[in-house]
Amino acid sequence: EIVLTQSPGTLSLSPGERATLSCRASQTVTYNFLAWYQQGPGQAPRLLIYGASSRATGVPDRFSGSGSGTDFTLTISRLEPEDFAVYYCHQYDSSPFTFGPGTKVDIK
Amino acid sequence: QVQLQESGPGLVKPSQTLSLTCTVSGGSISSGGYSWSWIRQHPGKGLEWMAYLSYSGRIFYNPSLKSRVAISVDTSTNQFSLKLSSVTAADTAVYYCARVPEPWGQGTLVTVSS
Numbered sequence: 001e002i003v004l005t006q007s008p009g010t011l012s013l014s015p016g017e018r019a020t021l022s023c024r025a026s027q028t029v030t031y032n033f034l035a036w037y038q039q040g041p042g043q044a045p046r047l048l049i050y051g052a053s054s055r056a057t058g059v060p061d062r063f064s065g066s067g068s069g070t071d072f073t074l075t076i077s078r079l080e081p082e083d084f085a086v087y088y089c090h091q092y093d094s095s096p097f098t099f100g101p102g103t104k105v106d107i108k
Numbered sequence: 109q110v111q112l113q114e115s116g117p118g119l120v121k122p123s124q125t126l127s128l129t130c131t132v133s134g135g136s137i138s139s140g141g142y143s144w145s146w147i148r149q150h151p152g153k154g155l156e157w158m159a160y161l162s163y164s165g166r167i168f169y170n171p172s173l174k175s176r177v178a179i180s181v182d183t184s185t186n187q188f189s190l191k192l193s194s195v196t197a198a199d200t201a202v203y204y205c206a207r208v209p210e211p212w213g214q215g216t217l218v219t220v221s222s
Contacts, residue, residue: 001171035209037155044204044212044213044214044215045155045204045212046210046212047209047210047211047212050209050210056210088154088155090155090157090209092208092209095160095168096157096168096169096170096171097145097157097160097168098157099147099154099155099156099157100154101154102154102155
């Protein structure tokens, strides 16, 4: 099983600041089948990034994904008020498919 | 634009079988080479992948649920389903259906209680 570890657990930042979220896999994620989701309170997760670095349709370009193998990063270049949420990474490369525990981005 | 909607009872008694259906609209469940999943989220917790059905018919289950969970598809109704047997209070969660990797349904809360 590929275990995903996200850091930090909580990121306290101000609007306009840059956010860097990390996702580390216990084994190589083949074909970069790694996605990032955003979840606001009471909402379903929303896909931001798939294939490690491809932005989903309608996702603002302030969101970017990078990385390969076992180390992946989600960067939000300038935080907007609606970006304060929980972010999950997810590998859909090998079963059992797994999610990271999440990083909460909250307002400083 | 494909949309997914979960349906099923919001309350299930302990030891019974939880049955949920995901209706896919805006596209055919059997075309496009897509795969389908069920994911759940316990109250205040993270996401837990439960089951996966590939476009080719391959099925995978979370090992922690393997003996209790089943996923199936009905192409005639454009739906896929989840069954989870012998439920306990620990199965109380919001259940999401999804096309891999998107879109997801809005989720449905299932409470296990007598």
